[in-house]
Amino acid sequence: MARKPLTNPRKEASQARSRATVDALVEATARILVRDGFDKASTNRIADMAGVSIGSLYQYYPSKEALVAAVIDRHNRQIMRRVRTVLTEIASLPIESAVRRAVAVAIEAHRIDPRLHRVLAEQIPRVGQLQNVEALNREGYALFRGYLESRRGELRVTDLGLAAFVCATSIEALAHTAVLYHTEMLLDAEALIEEATRFILGYLQPPPG
Amino acid sequence: MARKPLTNPRKEASQARSRATVDALVEATARILVRDGFDKASTNRIADMAGVSIGSLYQYYPSKEALVAAVIDRHNRQIMRRVRTVLTEIASLPIESAVRRAVAVAIEAHRIDPRLHRVLAEQIPRVGQLQNVEALNREGYALFRGYLESRRGELRVTDLGLAAFVCATSIEALAHTAVLYHTEMLLDAEALIEEATRFILGYLQPPPG
DNA sequence: GTGGAAGACGAGCTATCGCTCGTATCCTAT
DNA sequence: ATAGGATACGAGCGATAGCTCGTCTTCCAC
Numbered sequence: 001m002a003r004k005p006l007t008n009p010r011k012e013a014s015q016a017r018s019r020a021t022v023d024a025l026v027e028a029t030a031r032i033l034v035r036d037g038f039d040k041a042s043t044n045r046i047a048d049m050a051g052v053s054i055g056s057l058y059q060y061y062p063s064k065e066a067l068v069a070a071v072i073d074r075h076n077r078q079i080m081r082r083v084r085t086v087l088t089e090i091a092s093l094p095i096e097s098a099v100r101r102a103v104a105v106a107i108e109a110h111r112i113d114p115r116l117h118r119v120l121a122e123q124i125p126r127v128g129q130l131q132n133v134e135a136l137n138r139e140g141y142a143l144f145r146g147y148l149e150s151r152r153g154e155l156r157v158t159d160l161g162l163a164a165f166v167c168a169t170s171i172e173a174l175a176h177t178a179v180l181y182h183t184e185m186l187l188d189a190e191a192l193i194e195e196a197t198r199f200i201l202g203y204l205q206p207p208p209g
Numbered sequence: 210m211a212r213k214p215l216t217n218p219r220k221e222a223s224q225a226r227s228r229a230t231v232d233a234l235v236e237a238t239a240r241i242l243v244r245d246g247f248d249k250a251s252t253n254r255i256a257d258m259a260g261v262s263i264g265s266l267y268q269y270y271p272s273k274e275a276l277v278a279a280v281i282d283r284h285n286r287q288i289m290r291r292v293r294t295v296l297t298e299i300a301s302l303p304i305e306s307a308v309r310r311a312v313a314v315a316i317e318a319h320r321i322d323p324r325l326h327r328v329l330a331e332q333i334p335r336v337g338q339l340q341n342v343e344a345l346n347r348e349g350y351a352l353f354r355g356y357l358e359s360r361r362g363e364l365r366v367t368d369l370g371l372a373a374f375v376c377a378t379s380i381e382a383l384a385h386t387a388v389l390y391h392t393e394m395l396l397d398a399e400a401l402i403e404e405a406t407r408f409i410l411g412y413l414q415p416p417p418g
Numbered sequence: 419g420t421g422g423a424a425g426a427c428g429a430g431c432t433a434t435c436g437c438t439c440g441t442a443t444c445c446t447a448t
Numbered sequence: 449a450t451a452g453g454a455t456a457c458g459a460g461c462g463a464t465a466g467c468t469c470g471t472c473t474t475c476c477a478c
Contacts, residue, residue: 224474224475224476226474226475251464251465251466252465252466252467253464253465253466253467263466263467264467264468264469266467267466267467267468271467272466272467273465273466
């Protein structure tokens with residue numbers, strides 16, 4: 001396997017001026033990733049677009065990968081803030097509305113910055129941040145599993161771990177695919193949400209009657 | 210968006226000797242992709258591993274991307290041959306066994322060469338082959354949709370297009386995730402297949418009774 | 419058996435990459 | 449006011465990338 005470059009920031013920025021520099025670098029990285037893709041995102045170009053000298057760039061980030069990792073981090077934080085909130089709120093809801101909310105937030109999360117999300121989804125493996133993203137997936141999975149456990153009596157599934165995996169993976173994939181590759185479906189997002197909800201419920205809930 | 214390099218082969222190999230050269234190049238590309246990743250797969254290195262001079266490489270492929278595209282192509286062909294066969298066979302099967310077979314073949318297909326599949330899944334967007342892969346997905350989707358239509362009377366879903374999208378996307382995602390990131394699940398692949406089958410059937414079939 | 423097309427070769431060009439380091443400027447504690 | 453740490457600068461180094469082109473070798477139709 002390939003050797004991993006360091007992806008941690010080099011030092012904290014302590015003065016306001018330098019914090020602005022760091023922000024500009026991360027922002028410029030995100031913009032270049034979206035506009036030109038990972039390959040054309042050279043450190044020189046990033047520094048340029050940030051209006052910062054290449055020397056300053058290397059004061060804060062040891063490599064291009066570290067910069068991309070910072071972008072990923074920022075994006076993930078945005079997503080998880082939203083997902084965590086909603087998946088915590090659903091605890092008190094009945095199954096049907098809980099699942100509907102979960103599906104909706106998955107779509108919402110993917111729509112936060114779809115173009116960036118797409119580039120990142122493609123580039124994350126190369127930056128060696130896969131574990132971190134796996135950790136996020138696992139958190140979503142764990143939150144959902146927690147909910148299932150609290151409602152175990154109302155479910156027809158027995159292996160809640162497996163069920164949570166199946167649900168979380170599918171919901172994520174549906175949201176991901178729809179947002180990134182089938183935007184026309186979002187014109188009637190409600191219909192998609194309803195269908196996905198029926199999908200999940202048909203699996204989780206015992207047949208009526 | 211980034212400028213696209215040409216990805217078409219440069220010329221056909223007509224003599225046996227040159228066909229061997231082309232094969233060696235594609236094979237070497239695949240091996241280096243798996244072993245070292247896309248970034249370290251330089252044309253010089255590929256030519257080296259193939260035991261072919263760099264000049265010969267450029268006689269047949271105009272760029273590194275073209276070589277990777279050839280690898281993708283070969284791999285996709287392997288996968289689709291299998292998937293097409295099975296999805297055609299299921300036409301005569303009742304829903305339950307048809308879905309089970311479909312799930313099984315999705316997993317099977319991802320297991321053909323998982324390490325290569327993983328690298329390719331990550332790198333395909335950069336090679337601009339996304340449409341081609343989308344075409345494959347659409348073929349899988351269309352085949353499955355055809356089956357659903359032939360059984361429409363036995364289903365509870367109404368929008369078969371949407372249903373096929375939901376099923377195909379989920380099955381693919383479950384197979385993909387399990388094979389690439391949760392190999393421990395494959396120790397009991399039967400259990401996974403059964404669960405996924407229940408999952409899909411709960412959505413497609415009307416409640417019993 | 420020979421001429422010309424097909425194939426193979428690899429030194430080396432240009433471009434760009436990631437990155438360092440010596441120097442200049444700014445900020446703040448005293 | 450000023451010392452000295454924090455911050456910013458950017459010319460330019462070494463490495464490596466993709467790729468060309470002039471030359472040599474092999475194959476095959478006649």
